[in-house]
Amino acid sequence: MASVKVAVRVRPFNKREINMNAQLIIQMNGKMTGIINTKANARDESIRYKEFTFDHSYWSHDEKQLENVSQEDVYNDLGTEVVDCAFQGYNACVFAYGQTGSGKTFTMMGSPENQGLIPRICKALFEKMSENSKKGITHRVQVSYLEIYQERVADLLRNRDNTSLKVREHPKKGPYVQGLTTCLVTNYGHVEECMSRGNSHRTTASTNMNDVSSRSHAIFTITFVQAGYCDGVPSETVSKIHLVDLAGSERADATRASGQRLKEGAHINKSLVTLGSVISALAEVSLSDQNGYRKSFFIPYRDSVLTWLLKDSLGGNSKTIMIATISPADCNYGETLSTLRYANRAKNIINKPTVNEDPNVKLIRELRNEISKLKALMFSEHRSDMLAQLHEKEAREKELTEEWAGKWREAQAILREQRALGLRKSGPGVVLDSDRPHLVAIDDDPLTTGVTLYHLKEGKTSIGTEDSEVKQDIELRGAGMEPQHCVIVFQDGVATLHPQPGAYVMLNNLLIESPARLSQGCIIFLGKAHVFRFNDPAEAAELRKGDKIYNLSRLNLLSWSTPDLANSMENLQHSQDMDKSDLEHQRINLEKDREDFEKEQEVFEEKRRSLAEAQAKLEEEKKLLLREQFEQNQSMISSSQSVYRSLPSIANENAEHIIQIINYCLRGAGSQTHYEYEVRIRTVDDRWSILRRYSRFRDLHLSMKAKYGNIVSSISFPSKKFFANSESVARARKQHLEAYLLRLLETCKNNSNCPLAYGGPITKNVLINFSPFFQKGVFEIGKYGTC
Known part of the structure; x- marks a missing residue:
C-alpha cells in the first residue's frame, strides 16, 4: 500500500497580475506551504494565515532566487520515481491540478528549450532501456494520447475529426477507450513525433486568465513491457504510465467567459468537481481504515469520464503523484486556497500498487520453487514416490518456458522487421517507409x-x-x-x-x-x-x-515509341466512329433527364414557397408570444416595486436584518442550464451569502405554506415561466424573489408559532431555525451538481 504523493508548485507573477499590482500571498519553507489572506482581520491569525504540509513544496516564483526550483529539479524528485516504477513493473500516474493559468501544462509538457515532466520521463525511459538491452533484457513501448473535451473522448493521434470514442470497462484490466490509437515506438524521436502531433490537435483557447488556456483534459499513456531472464527464470512485467494534464478550474467572472468558452468551463468544472468528490470519498475511506473501523463509501468514479479513466490511479493499482500548481497573487486567493485543500485531502488516499507480472512467468517461477522443494525432499528423505511428480513439474516448467521464449522471439522478429520496413501507425492508417532501395509491386x-x-x-x-x-x-x-x-x-x-x-x-x-x-x-x-x-x-x-x-x-x-504511336492513331480513328453513335444516344438520354429535372424543380419550388409561408407564420406567433411575455414581466416588476414600497421597516438601514439578492448567474449546460441567485443576509450578529436556484425558493414557499397556512399563501410568489432560462425572466425574478423573502420574514415575525416571534432581535441561529434555506453550506447534490 502507498499514499498518493503530493507536491505543490508556485509560479511567478504573470503580466495580468503585474499590471494589477498583485501582492505575494504564498510562503514556503521546506515541505510547508503557507497562504496569507490580505483582506482578513490582522488580529485573527487563524483566518489570516493557513499552513499546509506536503511531500514537496516547490518555490518557482523567482528564478533569480537561490531556492528557486527548476524543471530539472521537479523531474529529479518526481520523474525519476516514475521511471523506476516502470522498470519495477508498477503502474504510475502523474497529474497536475490547479486553476486556469497556474502552470500545469508548463510543469507537465514544458517548452522546447525547458522541457517538462512528460518528455523528460520518456527520454529517461529509452536511455535506461538502452543500458538494460546490453544485459539481454528486451523491451516494447507503446504510447497513446487522448483528450477529454466537454465529456467526449477524442484520439489526439488521429487526424482531427468529431468522432467521440466510447469508454468501456474490462472486468480485470479496468476502464479503457475503445478504438484508441496505440503507436509502437522504438526511440524517443518517435515519442516526440506523437506528442507533437497530439499537441497540435489539442483544444486550446484564449481567456482572460490565460492566453493559451487548455480547454480539455489530456492523458498521455505509456505502456512499457520488459522481458528477460533473472537467475535463469523468465521475467516479464507490464507497466502503464498515465501522464495527465488537466484543464484548469475556473470561475466565469474571473475568466470573463461567455458563449462557447462558458460552456467549456461548465464541463471542465463538472469533471473537476467529480474529481474532488472522488478524492474526498477516498480520503474518508483511508481515514476510516486507519481509525480501525470500516465504513462503506460510494466512490463516484463514473460521474465523469476523467475519473472513470483514472479509476486505477485513484485508490487502485498505481503509484500516483499529484502536482498542485498555484498562483502567488492575492487576486486568486480563493482558487489557490481551494487547490491547497484539494491537495491536502489527496494526501490521505491509499493506493494498492502491485507488480504487473505475466501470469505464465509467475507460474514458471512457482513451478521452479516447487521443483526445488521436491528435490530437497527427495535427497533428504529418499522418497522415490516423488520422482513422477518431479518429472511432471519439470516438463510443465520447460514447456511454459519454451512457449514464453518463443512468444518473445516472435515479437522481437516482428519489431526488427517493422524497423527495417519503417512500418508505423499514423492515425487509422499504416505507413510503409523503408530506408533501403526497394521495388513495390x-x-x-x-x-x-x-x-x-x-x-x-x-x-x-x-x-x-x-x-x-x-x-x-x-x-x-x-x-x-x-x-x-x-x-x-x-x-x-x-x-x-x-x-x-x-x-x-x-x-x-x-x-x-x-x-x-x-x-x-x-x-x-x-x-x-x-x-x-x-x-x-x-x-x-x-x-x-x-x-x-x-x-x-x-x-x-x-x-x-514511334510504332506504338502509329498503332494508337489507327485505334483512335476507329474509336471516333464508334463514339458518334454513342454521343447521339447520350444526347437523347440527356434531353429526357433535363425534362425530368425541370419537373422536379417545379415541385421543389412549390415546397420552398410553402416552407417560407410556414416560417413567416411561425415568426409572427413567436413575436406575439414574446410580447405577451414582456408584458407579464413588466407587470411583475411593477408588483415587485409596490411590495418594496410596502416594506419600509425591513428596508430600513437600522433594521435587525437585511436580505438582498445582489446577483444571479447562469449554471449548467444543455438541458440542465439554470440561473442561481446570490442572496446576501445580514443579522445583528453576522453576515453571509448563499446561492439558491429558483426551485429552492419555490420549495421554501411550499414548506412555509404547509407550516403556517393562509398567512403565507397570501404572499405573492413568482410563478413558473415558459422561457425560464432567459435573461429577462431572471432579471425580473431577482427583484420579485427578494421582495418575497422580505415579506415572508415580516409576516412570520408576527405569528406567535414562528421562531422569529420570540421578541428579541433576529440572530443567525434564529433565522436558520426558522428554515435551513438560510444556512450557508447546505448543498443538495443532485444530478445537475447544483445547490
Whole structure:
C-alpha cells in the first residue's frame, strides 16, 4: 500500500497580475506551504494565515532566487520515481491540478528549450532501456494520447475529426477507450513525433486568465513491457504510465467567459468537481481504515469520464503523484486556497500498487520453487514416490518456458522487421517507409489485398523464375517471364537495370535491351504480368530538398515509341466512329433527364414557397408570444416595486436584518442550464451569502405554506415561466424573489408559532431555525451538481 504523493508548485507573477499590482500571498519553507489572506482581520491569525504540509513544496516564483526550483529539479524528485516504477513493473500516474493559468501544462509538457515532466520521463525511459538491452533484457513501448473535451473522448493521434470514442470497462484490466490509437515506438524521436502531433490537435483557447488556456483534459499513456531472464527464470512485467494534464478550474467572472468558452468551463468544472468528490470519498475511506473501523463509501468514479479513466490511479493499482500548481497573487486567493485543500485531502488516499507480472512467468517461477522443494525432499528423505511428480513439474516448467521464449522471439522478429520496413501507425492508417532501395509491386488483381515490397541488396539482385538453374533473389511467375530475366546492380548509391537477352523489360513504358539507370519513382515492366515502382529513399530525400516532384504512375505514362504511336492513331480513328453513335444516344438520354429535372424543380419550388409561408407564420406567433411575455414581466416588476414600497421597516438601514439578492448567474449546460441567485443576509450578529436556484425558493414557499397556512399563501410568489432560462425572466425574478423573502420574514415575525416571534432581535441561529434555506453550506447534490 502507498499514499498518493503530493507536491505543490508556485509560479511567478504573470503580466495580468503585474499590471494589477498583485501582492505575494504564498510562503514556503521546506515541505510547508503557507497562504496569507490580505483582506482578513490582522488580529485573527487563524483566518489570516493557513499552513499546509506536503511531500514537496516547490518555490518557482523567482528564478533569480537561490531556492528557486527548476524543471530539472521537479523531474529529479518526481520523474525519476516514475521511471523506476516502470522498470519495477508498477503502474504510475502523474497529474497536475490547479486553476486556469497556474502552470500545469508548463510543469507537465514544458517548452522546447525547458522541457517538462512528460518528455523528460520518456527520454529517461529509452536511455535506461538502452543500458538494460546490453544485459539481454528486451523491451516494447507503446504510447497513446487522448483528450477529454466537454465529456467526449477524442484520439489526439488521429487526424482531427468529431468522432467521440466510447469508454468501456474490462472486468480485470479496468476502464479503457475503445478504438484508441496505440503507436509502437522504438526511440524517443518517435515519442516526440506523437506528442507533437497530439499537441497540435489539442483544444486550446484564449481567456482572460490565460492566453493559451487548455480547454480539455489530456492523458498521455505509456505502456512499457520488459522481458528477460533473472537467475535463469523468465521475467516479464507490464507497466502503464498515465501522464495527465488537466484543464484548469475556473470561475466565469474571473475568466470573463461567455458563449462557447462558458460552456467549456461548465464541463471542465463538472469533471473537476467529480474529481474532488472522488478524492474526498477516498480520503474518508483511508481515514476510516486507519481509525480501525470500516465504513462503506460510494466512490463516484463514473460521474465523469476523467475519473472513470483514472479509476486505477485513484485508490487502485498505481503509484500516483499529484502536482498542485498555484498562483502567488492575492487576486486568486480563493482558487489557490481551494487547490491547497484539494491537495491536502489527496494526501490521505491509499493506493494498492502491485507488480504487473505475466501470469505464465509467475507460474514458471512457482513451478521452479516447487521443483526445488521436491528435490530437497527427495535427497533428504529418499522418497522415490516423488520422482513422477518431479518429472511432471519439470516438463510443465520447460514447456511454459519454451512457449514464453518463443512468444518473445516472435515479437522481437516482428519489431526488427517493422524497423527495417519503417512500418508505423499514423492515425487509422499504416505507413510503409523503408530506408533501403526497394521495388513495390503494382497489382491490378482485384483479389489482392496486400502490398508486396522487395528490398535490393548492395551489389547484384537477380530476378527470374523458380525454374532457373541458378537460385534467383526475387522469384516471379507469370506470362513473359524468363528463368533469368534481369539483374539490378546497386552500387555507390546508384541502381542500374540489366535486362537478360530475350527478356521483355520496359522502363517508363520504353522497351530496353541494354543497361539503364533507375531513378526514384520510375516504373518497371517485367514480362506481361508484373509492374513495379522503384523507390530510393536517399534520392527521394534529395529531390524533396530541391523541390523536384516526379509524378510518374502507370496511369499517366506516355509512350515514347514511334510504332506504338502509329498503332494508337489507327485505334483512335476507329474509336471516333464508334463514339458518334454513342454521343447521339447520350444526347437523347440527356434531353429526357433535363425534362425530368425541370419537373422536379417545379415541385421543389412549390415546397420552398410553402416552407417560407410556414416560417413567416411561425415568426409572427413567436413575436406575439414574446410580447405577451414582456408584458407579464413588466407587470411583475411593477408588483415587485409596490411590495418594496410596502416594506419600509425591513428596508430600513437600522433594521435587525437585511436580505438582498445582489446577483444571479447562469449554471449548467444543455438541458440542465439554470440561473442561481446570490442572496446576501445580514443579522445583528453576522453576515453571509448563499446561492439558491429558483426551485429552492419555490420549495421554501411550499414548506412555509404547509407550516403556517393562509398567512403565507397570501404572499405573492413568482410563478413558473415558459422561457425560464432567459435573461429577462431572471432579471425580473431577482427583484420579485427578494421582495418575497422580505415579506415572508415580516409576516412570520408576527405569528406567535414562528421562531422569529420570540421578541428579541433576529440572530443567525434564529433565522436558520426558522428554515435551513438560510444556512450557508447546505448543498443538495443532485444530478445537475447544483445547490
